[in-house]
Every structure is written in C-alpha cells, then in structure tokens.
Amino acid sequence: MNMQAMLRQAQQMQKQMLAEQEKINNSTFEGENGLVKVTMKGTKRIEKVEIKKEDDFSSDDLEMLEDMIMVAVNDCLSKIDKETEDKLGKYTKGLPF
Secondary structure (H helix, E strand, C coil), X not given: CCHHHHHHHHXXXXXXXXXXXXXXXXXXXXXXCCCEEEEEECCCXXXXXXXXCCCCCCHHHHHHHHHHHHHHHHHHHHHHHHHHHHHHHHXXXXXXX
C-alpha cells in the first residue's frame, strides 16, 4: 500500500469516526435505580433528573433538588473535561481528530 492510499484511508476513517461521534453526541441515555432517573445526552451533559415523589417532599422541593443535582453534576463533568484537556491536550494538539 502506498502512502497516498494510506492517507486517503486514514481520512476516510476520520470522517467515519466523526460521524459516529456525532450520532453518539445526539443520542439520549437514561439511567435509573427506582428512586432516581437521570437523562443524559451522549455529550455527557445531564438533560433531566427525576426523583420519585415521596411524602416527605413537596413538588417544589423535589423540582429544586432535581435542578441542583443536575447543575452540580454538569459542573463536575465540565471540570473533568477541562482537567483532561489541560493534562492530555498537549498530546493531541495538531492531530486531525
């Protein structure tokens, strides 16, 4: 295989990887344990947190708690992404991915 063919193959693979990543990013995933249900996009950003209503909480309290959990988890995920970029970005800078 010559260098031109290898380059074309690598570019094609890169396009396919980007397309697959886009599909994952646009997908929605759910996790639940019976009391809490979390809906998240493939980008690892929480879209919704639902807590099963219990007699101990009013609807307003539950909604506020759900929002607070969502914000806190998304903040944590953002910090992880930033740290990952800070630590590993130097290795991937300039790579066509």
